[in-house]
Amino acid sequence: MAENPTVAAAGRPADERLQKQSGLRKLLSRPELGAIAGTVLVFLFFGATAHGTGMFAADGIMNWITVTAQLTIIATGAALLMVGGEFDLSVGSMIGFAGMMIAIPTVYFGWPVEISVVFAFCGALLIGFLNGLIVVRTRLPSFIVTLASLYILRGMTIALSILFANRTIVSGVKNFAGDSFVVPLFSGKAFPGLFVWMAEAGIIGTLPNGQPSVQGIPAVVIWAFVIALVGHIVLTRTRFGNWIFGAGGDANAARNVGVPVARVKITLFMVTAFCATVYATCQVMEFGSAAADRGVLKEFEAIIAAVIGGCLLTGGYGSVVGAFFGALIFGVVQMGILFTGAPNDWFQVFLGLMLLTAVLFNSYIRRRATGER
Amino acid sequence: MNDTVNLSTDAPLIEVRDLVKHFGPVVALNGVSMKVRKGEVLCLLGDNGAGKSTLIKTLSGVHKPTSGSFLVDGRPVSFSTPRDALDAGIATVYQDLAMVPLTSIARNFFMGREPMRGVGPFKVLDLAFAERVAREEMKKIGIDVRDPSQAVGTLSGGERQCVAIARAVYFGAKVLILDEPTSALGVAQTSMVLNYVNQVRARGLGVIFITHNVRHAYAVGNTFTVLNRGRTLGTYEKAAIGIEELQNLMAGDKELQLLSDDLGGMV
Numbered sequence: 001m002a003e004n005p006t007v008a009a010a011g012r013p014a015d016e017r018l019q020k021q022s023g024l025r026k027l028l029s030r031p032e033l034g035a036i037a038g039t040v041l042v043f044l045f046f047g048a049t050a051h052g053t054g055m056f057a058a059d060g061i062m063n064w065i066t067v068t069a070q071l072t073i074i075a076t077g078a079a080l081l082m083v084g085g086e087f088d089l090s091v092g093s094m095i096g097f098a099g100m101m102i103a104i105p106t107v108y109f110g111w112p113v114e115i116s117v118v119f120a121f122c123g124a125l126l127i128g129f130l131n132g133l134i135v136v137r138t139r140l141p142s143f144i145v146t147l148a149s150l151y152i153l154r155g156m157t158i159a160l161s162i163l164f165a166n167r168t169i170v171s172g173v174k175n176f177a178g179d180s181f182v183v184p185l186f187s188g189k190a191f192p193g194l195f196v197w198m199a200e201a202g203i204i205g206t207l208p209n210g211q212p213s214v215q216g217i218p219a220v221v222i223w224a225f226v227i228a229l230v231g232h233i234v235l236t237r238t239r240f241g242n243w244i245f246g247a248g249g250d251a252n253a254a255r256n257v258g259v260p261v262a263r264v265k266i267t268l269f270m271v272t273a274f275c276a277t278v279y280a281t282c283q284v285m286e287f288g289s290a291a292a293d294r295g296v297l298k299e300f301e302a303i304i305a306a307v308i309g310g311c312l313l314t315g316g317y318g319s320v321v322g323a324f325f326g327a328l329i330f331g332v333v334q335m336g337i338l339f340t341g342a343p344n345d346w347f348q349v350f351l352g353l354m355l356l357t358a359v360l361f362n363s364y365i366r367r368r369a370t371g372e373r
Numbered sequence: 374m375n376d377t378v379n380l381s382t383d384a385p386l387i388e389v390r391d392l393v394k395h396f397g398p399v400v401a402l403n404g405v406s407m408k409v410r411k412g413e414v415l416c417l418l419g420d421n422g423a424g425k426s427t428l429i430k431t432l433s434g435v436h437k438p439t440s441g442s443f444l445v446d447g448r449p450v451s452f453s454t455p456r457d458a459l460d461a462g463i464a465t466v467y468q469d470l471a472m473v474p475l476t477s478i479a480r481n482f483f484m485g486r487e488p489m490r491g492v493g494p495f496k497v498l499d500l501a502f503a504e505r506v507a508r509e510e511m512k513k514i515g516i517d518v519r520d521p522s523q524a525v526g527t528l529s530g531g532e533r534q535c536v537a538i539a540r541a542v543y544f545g546a547k548v549l550i551l552d553e554p555t556s557a558l559g560v561a562q563t564s565m566v567l568n569y570v571n572q573v574r575a576r577g578l579g580v581i582f583i584t585h586n587v588r589h590a591y592a593v594g595n596t597f598t599v600l601n602r603g604r605t606l607g608t609y610e611k612a613a614i615g616i617e618e619l620q621n622l623m624a625g626d627k628e629l630q631l632l633s634d635d636l637g638g639m640v
Contacts, residue, residue: 237497239487246484249473256467257540258456258485316475366475 031310032322034361038308038354039325039332046336055339058204059213068331069224070279072324074298075305076224076231077275079323081268082306083235085248085315086135086142088272090127090149091302095295096157098124098280103170103290104160106177113177117186121277127153128273132266142269150299158292174288186223186278187285189216220282227275232320244268249316304351305330308358312366329354384447385410386548386579387432387463392441394427401427403603404441409548409579414570416590417583418623419600425583428600429550432581433465434458462547468556471537474526478518481525482507482540510539514569531562535569548579555589567593587620599623 046055054060074091081088101120105111111119131149135142161168177183192215198204199212207213235241246254247264255261276295284290307313308329309322330351337347388408394401402424409415419425430436431443434452443450445461452458458465472481483503490499504521511518516532525533534554541549551570555563570593574580584590590597597614599606599622606622 233497237500239489239496239498242480242484242487242498245476245480246473249475253467253471253473254484256455256465256471258459312475316473 031317031319031362031365032325033310034358034365035309035322035325035329038329038358042329042332042336046332046340050336050339053339053341055336057213058198060335060339062214062218064331064335065221066218066331067335068324068328069218069221070282071301071305071327071330072224072228073220073279073282074272074275074302075309075323075327076228076320077268077272078299078302079306079309079311079318079320080231080235080244081272082303082311082313082315083248083318084244084265084268085251086265086268087146087303088128088131088269089143089146089299090131090153091272091276092295092298092300093150093153093157094124094127094273094276095280095283095298096290096292097127097153098277099284099290099294100157100160100170100292102281102284103173104164107170107172108164110176113173113180114182117182117281120281121274124273124277125270128270129266131273132269135269136262136265154292154296161290161292168292169289170291171289173284173290177285177288182281183285184219185285186219186282188219190219190222192216220279220286223278223282227278228320228324235320240264240267245316247315301330304355307362308354310358310362310365312362313359317366326358384444386446387581388442388444388447389432389438390442390444392428392431392443393439394431394436395439400603402431402438405600405603405605407598407605407608409581411579412574412577413595414574414580414582414593416594416597417581417600418585418587418590418597418619420585420623422602423600424603425600426552427603429465429552429581429583432458433463433550462545463550464541464544464546464548465550465552466534466537466541466554468553472525472533475524477522478511478525478528478536479503479507479521482510482521482536482543486544506543510543511536514539514572529562530558531565534558534566538566538569538573542573542576542578546578548581549573550581550583552583553585554582555584555586563589585623587616587623591616591619 050056055064074095078088078091098120101123102113102116105116105119106113127149131142131146134140135145138145158168161170164170174183195204195212195214195216199206205213235244243254243259243261243264246257246259247261251261276298279298280290280294283294305326306318306323308326309319309324311318311322333350333354334347337344337350385408390406392402392405405424405428407415407417417425417428427436431438434455434457437451437453445463450461452461455465473484476484479500480503483506488499488502488506489496490502491497507521508518511521514535516528516535518528525536528536534551538549538551538554554566554570558566567589570580570582574593574595580593582590582593591611594611596608596610597619598608599619601623609619
């Protein structure tokens, strides 16, 4: 075709005005821009104030990297779900409940720990599926549905813990786990040889007993890296990722062109449950116990990291890379306040301000991206 | 703008006869007949509640007719889902439910039918292909998007309608159903969309154009079917009816015509 010049004339003038700012617009329309800028600021700040406190020595670095990694695991799930247009407030409770699903069968039923872990993952995926199914079928806001799950799961976690252990912690998982492969898989340290070599070469410090100050990269960091990488690829480079944007951006429009919106959303609820269970398993294997209060308020931390990372509360826009940077800001500030000796109470004040700034910034970015004025 | 059309003599792309649709006690369609041929724009006119949306939802596979016949290419069909209608080459472009505003033009263009490259489980989106095709298809209709990764929200309303139509055409639609594509647009935007509808018709597609704006209809239509209270009042070739008569038919009852005359016939 292309034989009709009059259409071209009609489309032209508005177009040309848009093109002039294309470069700036393109940069500003990256969802993770704000989080990256925030990360730079936070590093500059603590680089100046926490200098010489050990925050940037090997063990200090590993310290805030671990905090970042833990949050990255659940923030990835939260970010994908938010782009898909929904929330999951039950993430924190799911962490506690998944821990119980591992610890109770291992300690009280005599199940092999591998089976308990598989059981916990299956249970969590089922709960995620139910969350999603209820949201999709009833069309209720996911905020309310998962708020109910938050209380149900937390209540069950406490009740089951009291029922079996007569207190709010189920300990002794390590004794039952023995030398099962799941212990190093979720709580081991990777590349110990490298760190011994670095200590001998004087790149990192050594402890009084001659061991390197950092013994390896914690498994939780590897898990976080893999989950964030897979999440990023799925969101930006697969058909399913395109459907996530469609389902969150305009579910009706997506449905009209054949996107299975319900299936996409249910799958995303299962992904957040999966991420929470990875987090829980790492903690249970690390501490050898499951506590009823594990994961309290983690759902908000995950959502905060995702929002700082550029996810819109209304869905259809955001990135996993941004959520990672959101988690990094979180980890650096939380640990930085500890290292600098500032009262820990200020962390929450900072967090609130950070969240508010991020939301304002995001809504500005969205207006730029869509040309609303 | 409407040069003589090559009305083909073979079976119409879509034909319905005495279509009836009941929703419980409500009679939404009470004997509607219409047909659309290749290279023809059929305008479906009618006031609110005339049954326009029930009719298009029936044609696009959302509703099943209670009775009456529904032929595509001369063969009777029965759609159970919108997907069936799409597979039969009937694409519907809804007024404001066609595009995901925050998502890029290229991603929107291929939403639901994403191009993939790679093998086995390692297939990834072929974004380069998507962006190239989206850009070329937009260029064909005279909209120069230099950056197909920009959000659809940056396009004007008329451009969005055009992207939605271009997408349907690209994926092989034979019949386009346009649900009030111009109702929310300004003058320049409207003429852009109407021009494009005319282009699509010239390529041999059949277009069903739903509107309650007689002037928009008259600008692109070849035939006009007027609906009122679930029935077809009649179908007219363009040569056989003037814009005034069409307006009067649509207005239906005398009082509205009088009112319209009082306002100088501008409604």
